[in-house]
Amino acid sequence: MTRVRGDHSMATMTPSGTPAGESFSFLRPPAEPGELGRLGAYRVLRLLGAGGMGKVFLAEDPVLEREVALKVMCLPPGEDRAVWCERFLREARALAGINHPHLVTVYQIGDDNGAAFLAMERLRGESLDARLLRAGALSADEVLGIAEDVALGLAAIHDHGLIHRDIKPSNIWLPAPAGRDPGPLGADAPARAKILDFGLVRGANSDTHLTQVGVLVGTPAYMSLEQMGGGAIDCRSDLFSFGCVMYAMCTGRPPFAASNPVARIAALVRGHLTPVREIQPAVPEPLARLIEQLLATDPDKRPPSAAEVVRRLRAIRTGPAGADRAPAPFLRRHRVKLVALVAVLAATALLARATWPPRAESPVASSPVTPPDLPPAPDGGPRAEPQVPPAAPVVEYLCDMTKLHERTHPPPGGRPPPGVDGVVRVGGVRAPHGVFMHATPSRAEPAIATYKLDRKYLRFTAEVAMNDSARRPEDGPLVFTVAIDGEEKWRSRELAPRQPPERCDLDVRGANELTIGVQFLGARYQGAHGAWIEPHLTR
Template sequence: MGRIETEMSDKPKPQSGRDKLAARAVDGAKGNAAVERDEILEYLQPAQKPDELGRLAHYRVLKVLGRGGMGTVFMAEDTKLHRIVALKVMLPAIAKKPIARDRFKREAQAIAAIEHDHIITIYDVQEECEIPYAAMQYLKGMTLEDWLKAGKTLNFPQILRIGKEIAKGLAAAHARQLIHRDIKPSNIWLDATNKGRVKILDFGLARPTKEDTHLTQLGMILGTPAYMSPEQARGMNIDERCDLFSLGCVLYRLCAGKLPFTGKDAMSVLLAITSEEPPPLKALKADLPVGLADLIHGLLAKKPDDRPASAKAVVQTIQEIERDWIASGRTVATRPVTSSPQKPGPDATVGDADPALEESAITEMELQTPAPPGASAPPRHRSWVVAGLGGALVAILSVCCCFGIVSLTDRGSVHLIADDVQAESLLNESGLAVRDHRKRFHRLVLGEQNLPSGIYQVDQAALPKGLKVDPMSFALGRGEVHKINVQSAPPKPAPPPRTLITPENAQKQQEAWAKFLGREVTARNSIGIKMVLIPPGDFTMGSSAKAVKKLLADYAKFERKGVIDRYRQHVEAEAPAHSVRISRPFYLGMTEVTVGQFTSFVAAMNYQTEAQKTKVGGTGPGFGWTTQRGPRYTWRDPGFALSLDHPVCNVTWADAEAFCAWLSKKDSKDTKDSRRYRLPTEAEWEYACRAGTTSAWYFGENPKQARDHMWHMQFAGLKLPVTHKVGMRGSNAFGLFDMHGNVEEMCSDLWSTTYYAKSPAADPLGPTSDSGQGRVARGGSFLDLPPACRSTFRNARNPNQANVQTGFRVVCEVPLGAE
């Protein structure tokens, strides 16, 4: 049976002689060498100098920094490299087991392979007399837990930075297929020598995501209940997203000053984690930054699939929140987040805990003053759960049963309900198999039956095919009645077959994919943007060398008429023609973003565009299709009269990105449907523009047909060219307007004249490194001739300069759950 070590109260526990020895060593008291030899030191070679406790291999052990259930952490000097290190040594009693030694070394080696600013560095992993040890980076500062217990405060920018740095460290670990499994404030170090930079500590629970199962059957520490994910609490299979749940618990505590899930003991905490929702953060902290509460509650989702997809996605979300915070003009929270002073706990550390950690070590921003004594303290749930065969919650319930906390005579009722005839028939044949916390099987039949109190999980392997059970796991208390609903699950439809998109079948493909996804072909979002579903498919992107040669000859004709041939480099960049696959459906704006839609964003965020903030301004049209720059030209006034239905222009790439970030949050909140808006990639834009065509324009090869589909310089006027309202001319086969002319449209790709030669065949995203030549713009504008408005024409724009010719339309990604 597993062992449980709990510290659920704030009452001090009596110190053993061994703990007193460790405490004296941690205090760094005089006469370190005179400390009595104890079992934690018995494996050391004799000391050779007065200031050391002993030797281990080529390390001079100077003092004990801390102890944990697995081993001891010393401050030591590497005599070969002459540097101070933290030396983590496995306890001899545990090191007797070869499997434990193997696990220690494997995990240390896996972490040593990660070189990252926010993960503690491991220098060396060795074994001395069958006792494994790891030499790691020695840090000065304190843990986040000690910071909070000391009554220190954190404002929201600091919380965002700490959360972002934890997520960055986790992203690096997850990229190496390593899960931490015990993210909590006492495992987050604030480095005093590096302005409080976060370092993730104690990967002692970490394991590779595909680790051999025999290495997890030792009764090792599996996590701290208050920060444990529901899947860990139930003893289920886990992946990297369990770390994201723990990060959500940390951020919740930093924002609210208390934990999201509490209880009188470890079992009640874990039951809360698996079955209860945390109090809404907005109700506790009304001044939270926009999006932060939504992010934290997303991290605390019960189902891993409902959490952010990765730690990298969390980093990106926090960066968006930071940008919004800065754009709002605020730098620190109006009310600091505090925790009550408490005595720092005895957690093992990897460096000197420094109570006098400089305030500048947390952030370069000014810190708030400590909270006054007597402020309410978050409940302590620093419990370590040791389980052998069935996960953390299983171990707790098993031990509690032995001590009478949960008696097997305590029973509840389970009511099994079939929601349809097919489900009833299958259940009558086989029943429903469930396993309790002791791994015992119970067969449930339709109707009500009594079961002992405990934690139950439906046996997936024995579940009849075609049945859907809700819930798949549940906690049954004394006298409770729990309903389980079972229904026959219809077979998941197959996606429509991928066929070559043509103008003739484009609409049918849109309808087929809309039906498969359970969505509409055309949808209107919360600010009135009409979005069109674009199905996945293959197409030929760019122009052939023969086509490029002909185009350059055509430009020469225009040049003789006095038109400057400024497009040669851009035409040559259309080659080579190459096959591209768009592998996922997406929504694309039916038109360019309008002045009215951009006004909604500006009003909601009190936003100033880059042209307005810098007072450089944008551009306006001049005589003879020229432009002129000045501060008078903005998105509100490009030099000619605008209506709310004109395309917005004189905005930069950063303005467009800010609009997309705002719309993503607004639409997701308003619709309760996760939505992400962004600029289209260059490949997505051309694929959507062509709509299955291979001609110069989606309407054909003859520019004389342009009047019905395109607004360019021959129609826009000579004395004072102007844009026109969106959607006034014809659409392509997908139902998209103004893909040619009016305003050219920003894409997310960086510009490169040679990218097509090395572009990947599936979902190309553009160059990964910035050549400094700008970003791609597509479709041509009202100041361009028809050849510069073709489906394949590529233009480069300075993303930091607003101009009257450039606007944008947006992509909305189809949520993964829809597929």
């Protein structure tokens, strides 16, 4: 009989967080009050969750004074410890080799008192599985936001030549919902969704698909047909599982529900899939189409990569044209220059009209004839005056304006950090009128630049992002701010490297000063490169 690995159920908890009637023989005796015991160098505080092959504890690193999630391998009788130790080590190596904001971070692997363990970052929030059980189907905006985060994490995994093989809602962690107490599952909420559990990860070129004979790895409700059949798989198998997750987010249920793996294989072969929009008509058509393509039983009919899925998700989020049409990069990249060109042409036309030589007077000067360009006045009233089009807006870029004050890192005249050339470039596209700002360290005052407006301007417009020179996932995040006359009027979300830009558009009528700022929020001060994309004022 084929057994299945991958589903992890939570143990029954007592109010103190310890399973009823359970002791932990692998823990060394507690050294301080409030501990369950010690494992390695860690103070084990309480049990957070348990599954068939392991337990996760809340623990504290007394040296660094930080809380961690401690995953301990706990095997039931009869299991091969060597096989599961190999899987445990595989998970640790895979996580340690990819430092990415959408993947859980591993700090250490250890073995103490006969128990192998992983020390990982502690997360606050809940699994996507718990969110779906609690809230049911999610809104399209929630689906797109979570899906983009997960797709970025998958792209990082696949770029390292690995396949996750167990993408499912319980292996996707979400930050705590706004205004909701997440309970005892963590501290320091992450800013984004993260992929968990790398215990089934394999190299893309590996020929091994079964942990042991007769044991199918993965979770049947979210596995591709080729994975369930034990055949060769590649990154597109993860994309199928990801499509199942997206389907569940949109509808509140998995796409191929069945009572056992055999029944689900039959459902996959028959291709019995209820379209997303039949269950949830509010799901955008491009999103439903992407999900159906991800769920194709033939891998060649799925999108070729997670990076392509990211592109299509962003296309759905940013425009009504849908995911099947590539975004118009030229218009998006050069729209500010096009607006400026139109403004210059309009101003030139107005100037030419104002200075054009007057027409010769009619020889019948005394004839009371209404000029042809002025309509006759109704009922003997005054004639209508010609309509003069409004003046085109004048665009001025911040890079061409004099700064009243600035606070930079390094200070003016100081040596720039490695990798800084001052060029604003985001997504490989250079912003010729961009403003580069290197953020100050997290405990210092934010980097700022102040410009004098003299109440001459109407609007301030810009896009903000991490500069391409901040290449590593740990570089960041940054928060961008805009203040008018000393009062903050706009603040961006937390932006990490390779995230799409965020737009700022502010009314600055009557303002005397405008201050742009960049604040670094990360723990590691490296590559805090802020990009103001074409910041400009109009009047």
